[in-house]
Amino acid sequence: MKHLLSAAAAATLLAPAAHAVEIEVAYAYSSLFDPTFARIMQAFETAHPEIEVRFRATYENYEDATNTILREAVAGTVPDVSFQALNRQRILVDRGIAQPLDPFIAEETGFETEGYHQAMLDLSRFDGHIYGLPFSVSTPIGFYNMDMLRAAGIDEVPATWPEVIAACKAVKAAGHEAIYWHWDISGNWMLQTEMWSQGVPTIKDGKLNMDTPEGLRALETAQAIFRDCEMKNTGGGDASKAFAAGELGMFFSSTAYVSFVDRSKLGDWEFVTAPYPGQDGAPKALPAGGNAAMMTSASDDPEVRAAAWEFIKFTTSGEGAAAVALTTGYVPPNQKANDLLMADFYAKNPNKMTAVAQLPLLSEWFAYPGDNGLAVTQVIHDGLEAILVGDATDMEELRDEMVEEVNALLPR
CATH class of the missing domain: 3.40.190.10 (Periplasmic binding protein-like II)
Incomplete structure (x- = not known):
């Protein structure tokens, strides 16, 4: 309390x-x-x-x-x-x-x-x-330090996740902290975003709908951000402060942070927001x-x-x-x-x-049904954290484990 x-x-x-x-x-x-x-x-x-x-x-x-x-x-x-x-x-x-x-x-x-x-x-x-x-x-959006991106040879805001991963590697190679994807934001919101962006709901027929190609791709995207972009294991609040201080190239989170960055921004660098990246193009939907x-x-x-x-x-x-x-x-x-x-x-x-x-693009931000809804949130949180810290490396195996554990908690 x-x-x-x-x-x-x-x-x-x-x-x-x-x-x-x-x-x-x-x-x-x-x-x-x-x-x-x-x-x-x-x-x-x-x-x-x-x-x-x-x-x-x-x-x-x-x-x-x-x-x-x-x-x-x-x-x-x-x-x-x-x-x-x-x-x-x-x-x-x-x-x-x-x-x-x-x-x-x-x-x-x-x-x-x-x-x-x-x-x-x-x-x-x-x-x-x-x-x-x-x-x-x-809605989830992208926050960009355009000065940092341009210094790394990136002149345009990346529109897809493959473009984001390429950009983050360039920013890292230029000696800067590249990216934070707000994976642990409330209610597994960002993972649900990755599902909806492919046009697929996270919950379908009362079950976790990740035993699909889209579910696997969502986890593989998280793995690429964490591993290939060498994302730091920090919290979203600290990441937003680092971005506002001009120490982070890209920040993916809620639009709620825009005013915080405006109020806290240090230095004379160009701050730009842009639509959330899709997989192969623009997202098909996004959770409200x-x-x-x-x-x-x-x-x-x-x-x-x-x-x-x-x-x-x-x-x-x-x-x-x-x-x-x-x-x-x-x-x-x-x-x-x-x-x-x-x-x-x-x-x-x-x-x-x-x-x-x-x-x-707004679609449902799923509440996991039943008395174990908060426990389901924690299971998915723990799965993402396992990717972040390197405990999970096989995304297909992790996906299957998450689906089994979550569905056991959902009402039958």
Whole structure:
């Protein structure tokens, strides 16, 4: 359990308004979202002085978010609003922790005109009911230090993985750290990206769909990145800092890191983002990353639940969603925010436009079904780590082991 509140949380611990209704909110990734919530709270406190928002210590990542709230549900200490990964919503619905938002939406006048378009609402729709409002949506993209690439003789951004591998070898030969592929990002997202980029889902008919040529190629791509490019065994956070410091040629991760690089960039070198590489051409699909605001309140007080709804609605509105784009690299899921930003903001911030251009490719970020979903995530994580550290060298053998172990954990 983390004991320090984030900067955004501390900023909101102000003297409450008279007769204020208090709600508790929790979210993940303080380094990404603290600036976002600080900006949102400036406007929310003005619009709703009757609501006091207390932020809990931030979740370390999305797995931590899910594990924490599952424990809190047993103890009856859940927050009123929890921001959960899109692929982890289902387990909170199945456990009865997440509350349907349909009754609140039904009371809203003109909700359908406030930018909540159907495709985004469907990301949080289960059994015909809406359990969350998407807060941020991401796609995987490529981050490039063009000065470093040009010094290695690479004049154009590589568009396919064979081109990336060739580029990383050239950058290494020039004496620089070449690449980081964010393999351990939450929910096996990058491996799912490699599957979807070939047009193949990671889960099919309730089973791990990697006993296929595409599954083998996904693992072989990871092996080429780790071995042929001599990728360092470090975390994504450290890799993003190294990239921002101008010490890394290519970084493949969530578009969420764009604003971090912009804020932290050291030196006068050209920072460019580009679409995620495909195998033989452009990707055929990409998994939708990001999170949704969910009502997880255990309170029976209608005022508390109404206040929680107001916070969920505000953070996902045009104004709240615009704050997401302004402070991160995420794509606002609210169409009003995108319409507002499109004319000027993206023209001035082309590195954030890359993810927007990839929206037509968005597909499901799979949540592994059943009570062992988090365990499945760990099995796949361990398989990738075995490649990284050199414990696994035969990708066909590793693939078969992963398929057998994962399918034994999935519901029959």
